[in-house]
Amino acid sequence: MAINFLSLIFVLLVAAAAVAWRAARRGARRAGLPAGRVIYNDTGAPVGRIAPVRLNARGERQEKPLLSHRHGLVGRPDYLVETDEGVVPVEAKSTKCPADGVPYESHVMQLACYCLLVEETTGASVPFGVIRYRDRELRVDYTDELHEALLALLGEMREARAAEDVHRSHDxxxxxxxxxxxxxxxxxxAD
Ligand code: SF4
Incomplete structure (x- = not known):
């Protein structure tokens, strides 16, 4: 009898875990996230795995920002997802995806900053990031070329900060x- 009772408890626990796992998967799919475990969430439901959750100025619970002293960078990605390939930052945008399906350079560089911050602060490898536009998600591979382009941009920004006049760098x-x-x-x- 005792064995049957324990078996029942075990079955119930497994069933509950399965339901929770399915709900989490459904939630992740709804949010357009890659398959894996959400380890950082700056969209109102902090996880607190990278660092303890803090209260912001409005008394709301929030993820601690990622910080790199070496690169003078600080930021909060919308999500970090631990996948089989590595940690994947996801940045959500309220705008629609550009018509040609190519993400804006500024969005790519912002995502690259998060990739660099994740590498620096967690030591995890970052295979790619995701820009989640209102209507679709775009995967951006975190290649050596993108890493180098980001470092060059950060260097330019450091120089620009010291300059008296800074001119527009895009069209x-x-x-x-x-x-x-x-x-x-x-x-x-713009007008
Ligand atoms: S050129 Fe001026 S208005 Fe345009 S993005 Fe740069 S700072 Fe903003």
Missing amino acids: ERARCAACSYRELCDESL
Whole structure:
């Protein structure tokens, strides 16, 4: 009888675990995340695996930002997912995917920053990142070329910070239209 009772408990625990696992998988699929375990979530449901969850200025629980002193970088990716291939940062955008299916360079570089931050702060390998636009997700491989391009950009930004005048470095009207410095900038491409 005792054995049957223990067996029943065991079966119930396994069933509960299966239900929780399926719910987590469904949630991840809904969110457009790659298959794996969410280990960082900056969208309102902090996980606290990378570092203890903190309270922000509004008293809300929030993931601690990732910080690299070496590169002078700090940031909070929307999600980090631990997959079979490595840790994958996911950045959610409220806009639609560009019509040509090629992500904006600024979005790619932001994602690359998160890839670098993950490598620096966790030591995990980062195979790729995902930009989740409103209508679809784009995978961006974190290649050596992208890593080098990011380091070059960070170097340029450090130089620009020390310069008196900084000029526009792109021809993307949409980027200027969405820029919060537009009113102050005399090189804006947007009206
Ligand atoms: S408005 Fe000015 S600062 Fe903003 S993206 Fe355009 S050029 Fe850069």
